[in-house]
Amino acid sequence: MPESITTMQIIETWLAVGFTLMIYTFLYKDNPIFKLGEYIYVGLTAGYAVCYAWFTVIWPDLIYPLYRALTVSFHIKQWEKPLESHENLWLIIPLVLGILMLTRFSSKFNWLSRYTLAFIMGSVSGMSIPLVVSANIFKQMVPTLNPFWGPEVTIFQTINTCLILVGVIAVLIYFFFSVEHKGAVNKVARLGIFYMMVSFGAAFGYTVMARESLVIGRVTKLIKWASPDYYYATIILLFIIIGLVVLTELFSSRGERTE
Amino acid sequence: MIKRQLPLLIAFAMGVIFIIQFFIPHQISQDLLTWVNKWLMIIGGISLLLGIYSLLNFHYLQIFRNKPGWGFSLIMFFSFLISVVVGFTPSLINVILPLPESSVQSAEQVKEWYRITGLKDGSSLDWIFRHGITPLSATMFSIIGFFIASAAFRAFRARSLEATLLLLAAVFIMLGQTPLGGMLWSGIPDIMTWILSTPNTAAKRAILFGIAMGSISFSLKIIFGIERAYLGGKN
Numbered sequence: 001m002p003e004s005i006t007t008m009q010i011i012e013t014w015l016a017v018g019f020t021l022m023i024y025t026f027l028y029k030d031n032p033i034f035k036l037g038e039y040i041y042v043g044l045t046a047g048y049a050v051c052y053a054w055f056t057v058i059w060p061d062l063i064y065p066l067y068r069a070l071t072v073s074f075h076i077k078q079w080e081k082p083l084e085s086h087e088n089l090w091l092i093i094p095l096v097l098g099i100l101m102l103t104r105f106s107s108k109f110n111w112l113s114r115y116t117l118a119f120i121m122g123s124v125s126g127m128s129i130p131l132v133v134s135a136n137i138f139k140q141m142v143p144t145l146n147p148f149w150g151p152e153v154t155i156f157q158t159i160n161t162c163l164i165l166v167g168v169i170a171v172l173i174y175f176f177f178s179v180e181h182k183g184a185v186n187k188v189a190r191l192g193i194f195y196m197m198v199s200f201g202a203a204f205g206y207t208v209m210a211r212e213s214l215v216i217g218r219v220t221k222l223i224k225w226a227s228p229d230y231y232y233a234t235i236i237l238l239f240i241i242i243g244l245v246v247l248t249e250l251f252s253s254r255g256e257r258t259e
Numbered sequence: 260m261i262k263r264q265l266p267l268l269i270a271f272a273m274g275v276i277f278i279i280q281f282f283i284p285h286q287i288s289q290d291l292l293t294w295v296n297k298w299l300m301i302i303g304g305i306s307l308l309l310g311i312y313s314l315l316n317f318h319y320l321q322i323f324r325n326k327p328g329w330g331f332s333l334i335m336f337f338s339f340l341i342s343v344v345v346g347f348t349p350s351l352i353n354v355i356l357p358l359p360e361s362s363v364q365s366a367e368q369v370k371e372w373y374r375i376t377g378l379k380d381g382s383s384l385d386w387i388f389r390h391g392i393t394p395l396s397a398t399m400f401s402i403i404g405f406f407i408a409s410a411a412f413r414a415f416r417a418r419s420l421e422a423t424l425l426l427l428a429a430v431f432i433m434l435g436q437t438p439l440g441g442m443l444w445s446g447i448p449d450i451m452t453w454i455l456s457t458p459n460t461a462a463k464r465a466i467l468f469g470i471a472m473g474s475i476s477f478s479l480k481i482i483f484g485i486e487r488a489y490l491g492g493k494n
Contacts, residue, residue, distance in 0.1 A: 012389075012390040015390050015394075016390055016393075016394040020397075020398045023395060023398040023402060024398060024402065026402055027402070032331075037395060038331075038399075039331040039332070039335040040334060040338045040395065041396065041399065042314075042338070043334065043335040043336065043337065043342065044339070044341065044387060044395070045342075045392055046314055046335075047338065047339040047340070047341065047342020047343040047346065048346070048384065048392060049311070050342075050346070051342065051343065051346030051384055053304040054304075054346075055346075057301055057304035058301070058304045058305070061297055061301055062301045085290070086297070090294065091301075093298060094298035094301040094302050094305075095301070095305075097298070098302045098304070098305030098306065099305070101305060101309065102305070102308060105309075114262070114266040115265070115266055116302060116306075117266070117490060117491075118266035118267065118269040118270040119269055120299060120302065121481050122269060122271065122272065122273030122274040122481065122482065123273040123274070123299065124299070125270070125273075125477075125478035125479075125482050126275065126277025126280070127277045127292070128474060129278055129478050129479070130278060130281035130282075132475055136467050136471035136474075137471050140464050140467055140468065144464060160453075160456070160457045163458065164457060167462060167464075167465070168464050168465045170461075171461065171462050172468060175469050192465070195462040196466075197425045197428070198425070198427075198428040198459060198462065199458065199461075199462035199463055199466075200425055201425035201426065201427065201429040202429070202454055203459075204411070204425070205428065205430070205431070205433045207407065208408070208433060209433055209437075211400070211403045211407050212404050212407075212408075214397060214401035215401045217397065218397060
């Protein structure tokens with residue numbers, strides 16, 4: 001074992017290789033080894049989410065500031081540092097709203113969660129309207145309406161500006177259902193479809209490449225971990241996992257025959 | 260009234276307050292936005308318990324009723340407990356053996372201490388994230404890479420003009436992102452850039468306009484109580 005690789009790193013590598021190969025068994029078919037990896041993934045992630053919510057939101061933004069605010073307000077404890085602006089009794093509001101949300105468990109009191117839902121939906125709707133108008137409409141409209149010609153505008157830029165303007169109008173007309181798509185409107189709408197097909201093709205191409213790069217990343221790591229430095233983790237675990245998949249297949253086929 | 264009208268009134272009030280808030284560049288207005296954003300995060304954090312309860316309850320019933328695959332539910336419970344115990348143990352130790360008073364300088368420091376206890380680089384929870392969750396999630400997402408290849412084969416058949424355009428755009432984007440594209444013809448990366456900056460931008464922009472209109476109308480429907488489905492139930 002090279003000096004740079006510690007025993008802990010070897011354990012970590014074997015764990016990562018095991019998990020990776022467990023999930024890849026799905027390429028054969030849905031099998032118990034894949035399910036094992038899947039359920040471990042769900043359990044670890046759910047537990048991590050609870051811890052993450054506690055350490056990043058519940059404790060630092062709710063419980064600790066509220067505790068400080070309460071102790072100061074009721075003269076229970078004196079703190080060296082004075083209260084900061086966010087440490088106030090108003091924090092009782094999100095605490096109560098959060099608790100009301102948990103009443104969804106009760107069939108008798110679940111209507112109380114409507115207050116929380118109304119608060120969330122109302123606030124988010126109110127916040128989103130001006131932001132959407134600003135970011136998705138005004139800021140998108142400005143570059144669409146670029147000047148076609150000017151001292152610093154090249155012919156190539158002019159063509160592109162025209163193509164973008166025509167494209168935006170064509171796609172908007174495609175989604176405009178108040179007028180029947182016949183005659184000229186149909187032709188413009190069809191042009192909109194062409195633009196969208198190019199856009200969807202680009203999006204699909206990007207998605208394919210992103211997924212393939214993930215595969216390449218995993219396979220590269222598996223190849224790296226197949227080296228003697230990691231005690232042939234990939235090769236040994238590959239044989240073990242293939243063996244386990246074969247065994248589970250044999251057991252399940254025997255079970256089916258018995259039935 | 261208290262079950263249906265009051266929630267609608269709350270939604271209306273909050274919606275109107277935050278539309279007006281956008282146009283008031285005063286410190287109080289900014290503080291209100293910051294506070295409520297933080298409150299929404301807190302409510303979201305507490306509401307996470309709903310999802311966790313639902314998940315655990317489902318798997319508990321799987322085990323309790325001896326349903327097929329109950330063993331996997333047991334594994335899920337076990338993994339969940341590992342994450343939670345490993346995540347909270349340092350904090351419990353911290354409560355039992357608190358920081359010396361002298362090192363507690365400010366609320367911000369204490370907050371930071373508690374924030375990093377469970378999640379800091381090198382913590383036990385971070386170890387689970389790096390060596391458990393990361394390989395599992397990366398592989399889970401990479402598996403789509405195998406299936407997307409066959410999906411691409413089906414989608415990229417040039418059966419019509421529209422499908423041909425889809426195929427050409429995707430091919431240029433894929434080739435343009437790899438060294439092979441540039442090696443085949445130096446113009447491919449330029450075509451990729453043009454596709455992204457011109458026809459793709461035009462279509463995306465128009466779709467964004469549509470989304471914006473839909474989002475505004477939906478928000479207004481919520482504020483004015485026309486859309487009430489989120490309240491659920493009949494009463």
